[in-house]
Amino acid sequence: MIGSASVATFIEPAKALLLAFEQTDNYDGIHFKWFQSRYDRFLYVDRVVVSEEHRSHGYGRMLYADLFTRAEKLGHNCIVCEVNMQPSNPGSDRFHSAQGFREVGRATIDSGAKAVRYLLWHR
Template identity: 50%
Template sequence: MTSTPAIGPLDDLDAVLALNDAHAAETSRLDAAALRAIVDQAFLATSVTGPEGLAAFLIALDQDADYASPNFRWFQARCLRFVYVDRIVTAPAQRGRGLARALYEDLFARAAAAGHGRIACEVNRLPPNPASDAFHAALGFAEVGTAEIHGGLKTVRYLLRETSR
């Protein structure tokens, strides 16, 4: 039986940058100033820390954020009220422990409590990310659109899920 991971605030931004940059193909690179700007306006910025340091993190913004991401803006143009998962990353050695699921479940509960009915995110179609596709499908996300971004270097699938199912 696995225990529920302890979810806390996202406060070690240097560790977040390092983990994010190790997965830049999936998440896109950030510098310290950009990360601080996102975290400062986040609806939710949480993490799980283990004995080796940062194990996983999630950063989510609501529809009122001032964020230039083309993916966030896609949802902003189509949805009145939502929470957008900008990034969720689990350290490779920590995968399979349910950390990302726990971070999402915490987000679903907090978003619902704040009156948000939908959680939005995107997953790369090109380059493909089959593990993320399967994970988000298992959580109940459904595709609502696609787009080519970054001059056609990436294609993404836009996903939505109701906070209460």
């Protein structure tokens, strides 16, 4: 997965990582496909992981700041992602809202066991 991502950013040693895919990347994730069917050009944030002992140190903000810079260099003005509603993820909601993301859709999957909000950041 790391090898096929257009953006793979790490904060060493094993503190945090971010993976993002361009709309033309060979990736078959259901949420990626949702965005692909609606937007012509975007970077899709598939994964952001911050190790538990390194949370609340600003690593997520650092990863996203780097992503915004990379998006501009790659010619993207849209960055998209999804955030869980069920089970809820209020920390991610607050984080993405503070970064300027807004909701553009919702989906329920896994027979109702999971629900997500689709988010868009636009420069």
